[in-house]
Amino acid sequence: MLFKKYLLGKLELQNRIVMPPMTRSRAAKEDIATSLMAEYYRQRSTAGLIVSEGTQISRQGQGYAWTPGIYTTEQIAGWRKVTDAVHKENGIIFAQLWHVGRVSHISLQENNQPPVSSSELVAEGVSVFIDPEGRGPENGVGEMIQHSKPRALTQPEIQAIIKDYAQAAQNAISAGFDGIELHAANGYLINQFIDSQANNRTDNYGGSLENRLRFLKEVVQSITAAIGNEKVGVRLAPLTTLQGTVDDNPVETYTEAVKLLETLQVAYIHIAEADWEDAPVMEVAFKESIRAHFSGTLIYSGKYTKERAEEALQQGWADLIGFGRPFIANPDLPYRLENDLPLNEPKRAYFFGGSVTGYTDYPFYNTTTNTF
Numbered sequence: 001m002l003f004k005k006y007l008l009g010k011l012e013l014q015n016r017i018v019m020p021p022m023t024r025s026r027a028a029k030e031d032i033a034t035s036l037m038a039e040y041y042r043q044r045s046t047a048g049l050i051v052s053e054g055t056q057i058s059r060q061g062q063g064y065a066w067t068p069g070i071y072t073t074e075q076i077a078g079w080r081k082v083t084d085a086v087h088k089e090n091g092i093i094f095a096q097l098w099h100v101g102r103v104s105h106i107s108l109q110e111n112n113q114p115p116v117s118s119s120e121l122v123a124e125g126v127s128v129f130i131d132p133e134g135r136g137p138e139n140g141v142g143e144m145i146q147h148s149k150p151r152a153l154t155q156p157e158i159q160a161i162i163k164d165y166a167q168a169a170q171n172a173i174s175a176g177f178d179g180i181e182l183h184a185a186n187g188y189l190i191n192q193f194i195d196s197q198a199n200n201r202t203d204n205y206g207g208s209l210e211n212r213l214r215f216l217k218e219v220v221q222s223i224t225a226a227i228g229n230e231k232v233g234v235r236l237a238p239l240t241t242l243q244g245t246v247d248d249n250p251v252e253t254y255t256e257a258v259k260l261l262e263t264l265q266v267a268y269i270h271i272a273e274a275d276w277e278d279a280p281v282m283e284v285a286f287k288e289s290i291r292a293h294f295s296g297t298l299i300y301s302g303k304y305t306k307e308r309a310e311e312a313l314q315q316g317w318a319d320l321i322g323f324g325r326p327f328i329a330n331p332d333l334p335y336r337l338e339n340d341l342p343l344n345e346p347k348r349a350y351f352f353g354g355s356v357t358g359y360t361d362y363p364f365y366n367t368t369t370n371t372f
Helices: 035-043 073-088 155-174 189-194 214-227 250-264 284-293 306-315 325-329 333-338
Strands: 006-008 011-013 017-019 049-056 093-098 127-130 143-146 179-183 232-236 268-272 297-301 320-322
Touching: 017 333, 035 073, 049 073, 073 093, 073 155, 093 155, 155 179, 155 214, 179 214, 189 214, 214 232, 214 250, 232 250, 250 284, 268 284, 284 297, 306 320
Parallel strands: 017 049, 017 320, 049 093, 093 179, 179 232, 232 268, 268 297, 297 320
Antiparallel strands: 006 011, 127 143
């Protein structure tokens, strides 16, 4: 099933393999996508669906050096190079919209302001990547540093960010993306509202589960009103505790989140499974419950092999499968998987920042000579 076509709304995907969002930190100054990034995504266009790296919706939404934005005219033009390159290869690409919330540093914020969050809570030991000397990504020199203490958003500020999300979605369509994926996972801003231990608000955005889901609901409503629900996916991470976000009752919380997204009729939900050593296992019963409550497309990512992917598709609780790190080193990953060919090993030292090395220089399999 992995190599069969799939209809995502009105979009026909050439297979059920997804290239999920992966930060590569190679944007130019002013956080603009580059021609090198266009080549990177073009090389991987045989994925059924590409979801771009996290793309900040505003200056305030940035948490790491050298990540791209989608809130200026120049940034939209930069992303247009990427989408044009992918579409020339008959690929399909969504933009992942990102606001990091508290996972930022004052040096990345306008006028050295503190980052914002649902609450004034620090995630101790959570670091962000900064470029203290302003050398740029091509030099690959940066520094990991504890995120700055955030301040809690006011309700008018929450409404302004909701508008930023909608504008970013419109900008993504203007840049040629086929749709957007809302990043509501991995400890970033929306997740900081959802998870109980990251949200101590006492107004209608905190406390009860309904209140903690309110920000997600209003952001999705704003985006779907702007570009249409058929072009909107949402990424969730029910069991991850990344960036210090922890929920006391994750199965209950994320079951309700799925039910909410069903009522909002989003095109897909992308589940990021915990994939570190000794990570909590997402039980099949939980996945089957999500399937029962959501009639749209379900994507799962997290250390999937070809065999695990086929099993998930056969069992019916997944429709598409994301392969993350393998896509870094194998631009022709779908072909290699289908033909049981060996995979290139990724060069971890070049995951973040740098230039061509470990980015666009991985070899393709030569189908004429049957050599690498």
